[in-house]
Amino acid sequence: MKEQTLVLIKPDGLKKSLTGNILTTLSESRLEIAGAKVVKVSRRLAEKHYQHLKKKPFYEELIRYIRGELHGKKKVLVLVYYGEDAIDKVREIAGATNPEEADAESIRGKYGRITTKGIFENVIHASKNREEAEKEIKLWFKPDEIIFKLYPTEMVTRSKVKVKAWKR
Numbered sequence: 001m002k003e004q005t006l007v008l009i010k011p012d013g014l015k016k017s018l019t020g021n022i023l024t025t026l027s028e029s030r031l032e033i034a035g036a037k038v039v040k041v042s043r044r045l046a047e048k049h050y051q052h053l054k055k056k057p058f059y060e061e062l063i064r065y066i067r068g069e070l071h072g073k074k075k076v077l078v079l080v081y082y083g084e085d086a087i088d089k090v091r092e093i094a095g096a097t098n099p100e101e102a103d104a105e106s107i108r109g110k111y112g113r114i115t116t117k118g119i120f121e122n123v124i125h126a127s128k129n130r131e132e133a134e135k136e137i138k139l140w141f142k143p144d145e146i147i148f149k150l151y152p153t154e155m156v157t158r159s160k161v162k163v164k165a166w167k168r
């Protein structure tokens with residue numbers, strides 16, 4: 001069945017100029033890109049994304065990692081891939097969480113490393129299952145930033161909300 005998944009190219013991937021290689025490898029999956037953008041990750045966004053790891057000893061370092069504080073590249077590339085078995089296909093191409101255990105030909109196996117502080121710098125993130133994909137896509141993207149209607153939407157009126165706009 002067709003489904004969607006969230007991919008992040010993490011700051012180490014950007015720092016090592018791996019974007020092209022990673023996108024080329026992912027394109028072998030024949031999945032479609034349904035959304036893409038560059039994001040400077042706030043503390044709040046990082047904490048929401050890694051909510052499930054809050055109790056881990058490496059949590060604080062992980063937040064620093066995803067925010068680019070370990071690489072001097074304070075950005076990530078965020079993508080939504082859509083198509084048949086998208087979640088498992090991308091997880092397989094990404095490889096295991098621990099880059100030393102990841103298949104040698106996977107993205108993490110090829111490009112990942114374990115730092116002396118023990119963080120798995122594994123270059124990309126990929127949603128694990130449908131529930132996680134939904135939560136993550138809704139966290140990182142607004143409905144109009146994705147070219148397909150992946151989840152139900154509604155029109156809401158928000159008054160008194162300050163937004164930054166281009167100066168006229």
Ligand code: IDP
Binds near residue numbers: 062118120122
């Ligand atoms: P995943 O990225 O393969 O889904 P998660 O368990 O969701 O794995 O962990 C999120 C990220 O936290 C990993 O991609 C990796 O960067 C880091 N991480 C996970 N487990 C460990 C660990 O045991 N030691 C160090 N870093 C870890």
Ligand code: MG
Binds near residue numbers: 126128
């Ligand atoms: Mg995960």
